[in-house]
Structures are given as C-alpha cells and as structure tokens.
Amino acid sequence: MSAIKVALAGNPNTGKSTLFNTLTGLKQHTGNWPGKTVIRAEGSFEHKGEEYVLVDLPGTYSLFSNSADEEVARDYIVFEQPDATIVVLDATSLERNLNLAFQVLEMTDRVIVCINLIDEADKKGIVIDEKKLAAKLGVPVVKMSARNKIGIDLLLNTLDHLVKEKINPSPYRMTYSEEIERKISQIEAQITGLFGAELPSRWIALRLLDGDDALVAKLKEYIDKKKDGVTANELPISANS
Incomplete structure (x- = not known):
C-alpha cells in the first residue's frame, strides 16, 4: 500500500515548519521543485500503522499566481491531489490567516485547519472556540502548540479519521453576485x-x-x-x- 500524501500549507511564521519537523524528525529531505528555485521539503512519519509522506509547501499569504511560491503551493494541492491538506494558522492572527484557509477550502474537501501557537494566544487572552469554528468552516479544526508538542496526538488522530473517511467534511465556499x-x-x-x-x-x-x-x-x-x-x-x- 502506498504512503498517504499530506500537504502542509500556511502563511509564513505560523509555525508550519516547526510542525513539519516535529512530525517527521530526521526522516526528511529537501531539494527543489521541478523547474523552480523554490525549496521542496518532504518527510515521512507513521501513525496507527500507516505511513505518511508530508510535503511542507512554501509559506504564502495567498494561492494565486503572484509568485513562484504561490504557484508551487497551489499546483501541488490542485494537481497532485494529496490525501489531506493541513492548513496551519497563527492563533494570534486568526482573521488574517483565514484568507489562505478559505482559498484551500475552494480547492479540496480534505482539509484540517490547525490553529497553532495556542500558547501565545492564551498569554494574550485570546480565546478560540474551535468547535464553533469547525462548524462554520465545515472541516475539522485542531488547536495546538507545535513547539511544545501540545495537540499533536489530536491532530494525528484527526488526520487518521479524515483519510479513512470517518469524517465527512463539507467545506465553506464563498458565494458571489x-x-x-x-x-x-x-x-x-x-x-x-x-x-x-x-x-x-x-x-x-x-x-x-x-x-x-x-x-x-x-x-x-x-x-x-x-x-x-x-x-x-x-x-x-x-x-x-
């Protein structure tokens, strides 16, 4: 059975790379994306007997075509069709970070929204109701602190449920005129x-x-x-x- 492909998306400075390193440890390597000078970071890990390949997409604020980073990130999600995409958001800048999450939700149903840096949010008195947010977004939402390894097990179990179709997401989609x-x-x-x-x-x-x-x-x-x-x-x- 082939490994389960997971994409890791997020704005710069959301702790995305910290999460990548926490999950993959020493089982990772880097290179360039084909035809691009953009660095490709890929690693692997196991959970509940399944092997996962985790691709750390370039940190971007959007997924349009304004830069090579944006093209690489969006092309991977759209054309490579990973089994799941984890969107990492900064708990202290949630409103700004949600822009990227909404764009990913337009591309795929198989999404987990990961609210990272929850420890920093707590220090600032920011309270996030992840269940209410999950109901609004239509996909699983997990709060965590990657650097303190808080919420890692919950994230992995949620990922397991998503790829095994024990969760049926119904992502929020924007409506226009x-x-x-x-x-x-x-x-x-x-x-x-x-x-x-x-x-x-x-x-x-x-x-x-x-x-x-x-x-x-x-x-x-x-x-x-x-x-x-x-x-x-x-x-x-x-x-x-």
Missing part, C-alpha cells in the same frame, strides 16, 4: 466536462474568470499529460468561452 455565479456555473460545466471530478472545477472557474494565465498554462500541460483525446483548445480561457 448572481452574475458571477452564473459565469462560474457556465465555466464549471465545461471544466467538469473535460476533467470530471479529477480537479476542483469551481475553483478553476473562479481563477479563469480572474484571468489567471499561469493556471491556463498549467491546465494545458495537465491535459497534454493526462487526457488522451482531449485537446487544449477545448479549455475555456475566459468568461465568454
């Missing part, structure tokens, strides 16, 4: 026709509406590699396609 939603539906239908359920059609439709040329290029590359009999010319590249 009637006109935008109509255009999303039109493009989404074309994307689904091309890829079925392989790729997140709604998220792709949103990015195409926004004129994301880098994503268009990546989709054409994906078609060339994966979809025999489908041509890149069938790809809707604008809202008027």
Whole structure:
C-alpha cells in the first residue's frame, strides 16, 4: 500500500515548519521543485500503522499566481491531489490567516485547519472556540502548540479519521453576485466536462474568470499529460468561452 500524501500549507511564521519537523524528525529531505528555485521539503512519519509522506509547501499569504511560491503551493494541492491538506494558522492572527484557509477550502474537501501557537494566544487572552469554528468552516479544526508538542496526538488522530473517511467534511465556499455565479456555473460545466471530478472545477472557474494565465498554462500541460483525446483548445480561457 502506498504512503498517504499530506500537504502542509500556511502563511509564513505560523509555525508550519516547526510542525513539519516535529512530525517527521530526521526522516526528511529537501531539494527543489521541478523547474523552480523554490525549496521542496518532504518527510515521512507513521501513525496507527500507516505511513505518511508530508510535503511542507512554501509559506504564502495567498494561492494565486503572484509568485513562484504561490504557484508551487497551489499546483501541488490542485494537481497532485494529496490525501489531506493541513492548513496551519497563527492563533494570534486568526482573521488574517483565514484568507489562505478559505482559498484551500475552494480547492479540496480534505482539509484540517490547525490553529497553532495556542500558547501565545492564551498569554494574550485570546480565546478560540474551535468547535464553533469547525462548524462554520465545515472541516475539522485542531488547536495546538507545535513547539511544545501540545495537540499533536489530536491532530494525528484527526488526520487518521479524515483519510479513512470517518469524517465527512463539507467545506465553506464563498458565494458571489448572481452574475458571477452564473459565469462560474457556465465555466464549471465545461471544466467538469473535460476533467470530471479529477480537479476542483469551481475553483478553476473562479481563477479563469480572474484571468489567471499561469493556471491556463498549467491546465494545458495537465491535459497534454493526462487526457488522451482531449485537446487544449477545448479549455475555456475566459468568461465568454
């Protein structure tokens, strides 16, 4: 049985790398992402008899196409389709960090939101109701302190439940104006026709509406590699396609 792939996403300075090091210990290595100067960090660990491969994505504030880091992070989640994505948030800057979490929730259902640095939040008198937040986001939420190894077992058990489908997430998705939603539906239908359920059609439709040329290029590359009999010319590249 192949190892379970897990992506680790988050803003810079959220303790994401600390969590990565805590989980993988010495079982890790680094290199560059193919065709990029961006560092790729990958490690492994075991839990409940399962082997996991953990990929530490570059720290980013968004998952658009504004930098190589952003492209690497979003392309891994969308095209490599990890079995789970852990989004690490800073408990002391939750509102700002949630922007990235919402973007990941548009891409995949298989998400755990990890609220790190909870010890720092406690010092500042910040109280976070993780159950209420989980109900709002529609995915599991775990509070922890990676550097103090608080909440690690809960995170791992939650991950186990997610990959074994003992949890059925229903992620929150943004809704837009009637006109935008109509255009999303039109493009989404074309994307689904091309890829079925392989790729997140709604998220792709949103990015195409926004004129994301880098994503268009990546989709054409994906078609060339994966979809025999489908041509890149069938790809809707604008809202008027």
